Amino acid sequence: MKKRLLSWEGLLLAAFATIFAFNAISLPQFLTIPNQINMFQLSIEKVIVVLVMAFVIINAEIDLSVGSMMGLSACAFGWLFQQGVDPVVAIGLCLLIGVLGGAVNGLFVAWVGLPSLVVTLAALIGFRGLARVLVEDRGITDFPDWFDALGQQGLIGPMTFAMISFFTLLVVAWIILEKSAFGRHTYVIGSNRDVAEFAGINTKRHKLIIFVATGLVSAFAGLLYAARVGAVRGDVANGFELDIITIVLLGGASIFGGSGTLVSTGLAILIVLNLRNGMALHNVTGHIQTGVIGFLLIASVLVPRLDLLRRITKKSKGQE
Amino acid sequence: MKKGILTFSPQVLRILALVVVTALIVLFFASQIENYLNGRLFNRISSSVAVMALIATGQTLIILTRNIDLSVGSIVGFTAFATGSVIANNPDLSPVLLVGYAAILGGTFGVVNGLLVAYARIPSIIVTLATMALFRSALVEYSNAKSVTSQNLPAWLVDFPNQVVFSLGEFQFRAGFMAAILVVLTAHIALTRLRPARQFYAVGSNPEAATMAGIDSRRVILIAFILSGVMAGLAGFMFVARFGNITVVAGLGFELKSIAAAVVGGVSINGGSGTVIGALLGTVLVDLIDNSLVRWPVVSEFWREAVLGAMILIAVAADTIFIRRLAKMRAARAHEAAIAAEGAKT
Incomplete structure (x- = not known):
């Protein structure tokens, strides 16, 4: 088991090194600090949500509603701001929306016992719908300077508030997952x-907590998006769930639950970011980039399966 | 009363419930919106159902086997564009060949999904989440930043969906709608009467039992995905005929709407239970609410998506709770019958 994990991490490391080297050689501007910062900045909201999605998937659930929750929180902030609500209060309310939205998902999954796939699919449509109800087809902008600065200006050196939040959350998530x-x-x-139930773990409460945390962190990421772009529209963060789930699965987490680590998730983040950055600098359009991510998603599930298949055939041959 | 409910099968109960809910919604909006119940409402809903019912039928087959197909929207988009540009370049192509082309193209996408799900054993949610993006970017690449416009299409294609087959007063039954209904009815008869089609139910309700009964569940799942692709291809044909102008965003979001239609129509997300007639009624219901909210002055039309999300959740939760109750009631009745039989013996 450990060997297999090591080999997957090795594969990820090799993939990362290849993409990094290719970018570094083919693009003179790649290794500059502004580009590296930019690379993280452009996807920072997604990679923050990756950290909670890892918990969801290791828990053998899925949450398709994260992109819509990011959109809802960003749009709710825009709407509240437009109504003249104090931005600090508005931030608090948006985070509360995240908690409530996550609780709805969690209650339907854990207590009603519906598959998380359907519940969060409904939430994907529903949260996005609420976001559109709030901003309709307008764009809302002109947020206070300090709010935009949170997403755009370096706080420590060139590191923005969003990036610091990511690294802090990474450490927190690692401690919770590995040490608690x-x-x-x-x-x-x-x-x-079932085994967990028999071992006396309150699985319903556990799942609820994970979905609430996912809603909260997604809402937080949505606010960061609003701050970075300095404007919100109804389609904010549309389709982000694809990238987020891809990164977690590429990081070696099993879609059936029970396995995955944050170290290899971190590697997967680096791979996807470098890939997107390289493609963008090579003028590959957004739709094609998304296609490549889709391909990566299939490959990340298929490759370990092939490895397993080879082992099984080898084993059966050995037995003959 | 309790025993009365048990005499109907859950499928029949679901369809009855849907018809009642649809009727209540029609009555509600009729009381709210002036001049609501007219021929135009029927024509508008039937034209849009013509496209969506096909996709929902394919999606139903997939869900019956305990899978899901998120890529149908992208397949509709690709086939709509490809069909449109083929006929624009070869205006003399026969209609049958064109429909065949759309179906085969859609089926080919279905083969990709089906092989990855059934034979590479990757969960369908992952495969189709990825192919949704892949097929869409294939469309972007193929379209080369151009779009199909209705001026380039032959008249027979653009006229087809709106040709009136027959009409009852204000209600026009148009060719597109009738064709879609014909496909749904064929699927329904096959699923209820033909032995091979019953395998979709067998694989979805209990895969192990299906395998032990000698059913090749991999092949059944592959076929479900191919048929779903074919349906999406046919829907792509209907889409280009109906709208004429096709861009790279054609069919975006159809996957969610088709899943909504199926689950609102009582197709169980856990597989093995549901009917395409239910999915058709679900399609009508989703579209009815969509169309009515636009005209209801009380709320803004932007509520449509939020309502759709809530509908899915309510439908699935209500169905799950209801089926559990029903199973309990059946168990209780069986228990009573056993006790009675015991009593008769002694």
């Missing part, structure tokens, strides 16, 4: 929910 009982329970529930 909650993290261990996440794995146990993900690999076998």
Whole structure:
């Protein structure tokens, strides 16, 4: 098991090194600090949500509504700001929307017992719908300078508030997942929910907490997006769930739950960011970039499967 | 009363419930919107159902086998564009060949999905989330930043969906709608009467049992994806005929609408249960609410998506709770019958 994980991490490392080297050689501007910062900045909201999505997937669930929640939170902020609500209060309310939205998902999944796929698919449509109700077909802009600065200006050196938040959350998420009982329970529930129940773990509460956290962090990421772009529209963060889920699965987490680590998720983040950055600098259009990400998603699930298949055939041959 | 409910099968109950809900919604909006119940409402909904019912039928087949197809919207977009540009370049092409081209093209996309799901054993949600993006970018590449416009299309194609087959007073039954209904009815008869088609239900309700009964579940899942692709291809044909102007965003979001139509129509997301007639009624219901909200002055039309999301959640939750109750009631009745039989013996 450990060997297999190591080999997947090795593969990720090799892939990352290849893409990085290719970018560095073919693009003179790639290795500059502004480009590296820019590379993180452009996807910072997505990679923040990746951290909670890892918990969701290790827990053997899925949350398709994260992109819509980001959009809802950003649009709610825009709308509240337009109504003259104090921006600080508005931020608080948006985070509350994230908690409530996550709680709706969690309650339907854990208590009503519906598959998270359907619940969060409905939420994907519903949250996006609410975002559109709030801003309709307008764009809202002219936020206070300090708010825009949170997303755009370096706080420590060239590091923005969003980037610092990401690295802080990365450490927090790593500690929770690797060093706490909650993290261990996440794995146990993900690999076998019945066993977890018998071991006395409150699986319903656990799942609810994870969905609430996902809603909260997605709402936070949506606010960061609003701050970075300095404007919101109804389609903010549309389709972000594809990139987010791809990164988590590329990081070696099993879609069936129970496995995955934040270290290889971190590697997967670097791969996707470098790939997108390289493609953008080579003038590859957004739709094609999305196609490449889609391809990567299939490959990241297919490649370990092939490896497993080879082992099984080898084993059966050995037995003959 | 309790025993009365049990005499109907869950499928029949679902369809009855849908008809009642649809009727209530029509009555509600009729009381709210002036001049609501007229021929135009029927014509508008039937034209849009003509496209969506095909996709929802394909999606139903997929969901029956415990899978999901998020790529149908992209398949509709690609086939609509490809069909449009083929006929624009070869205006003399026979209609049958054109429909065949759309169906085969859609089916080819379905093969890709089906092989990855059934034979590479990747969960369908992952495969189709990825192919949704892949097929869409294939369309962007193929279209080369051009779009199909209705001026380039032959008249027979543009006129086809609006040709009136027959009309009852104000209600016009148009060719596009009738063709879609014909496909849905064929699918329904096949699924209820033909042995091979029953395999979709078998694989979805209990894969292990299906395998033990000698059903090749991989092949069944592959076929479900191919048929879903074919349906999306046919829908692409209907789409280009109906709208004429096709850009790279054609069919965007159709996957969500088709899933909504299927689950609102009582197709169980856990597989193995549901009917295409239900999905058709679900399509009508979703479209009815869509069309009515636009005309309802009380709320803005931007509520449509939010309402759709809530509808899916309510439909699935209500169905799950209802089916659980029903199973309990059946178990209780079986228990009573067993006790009665025991009593009769002694």
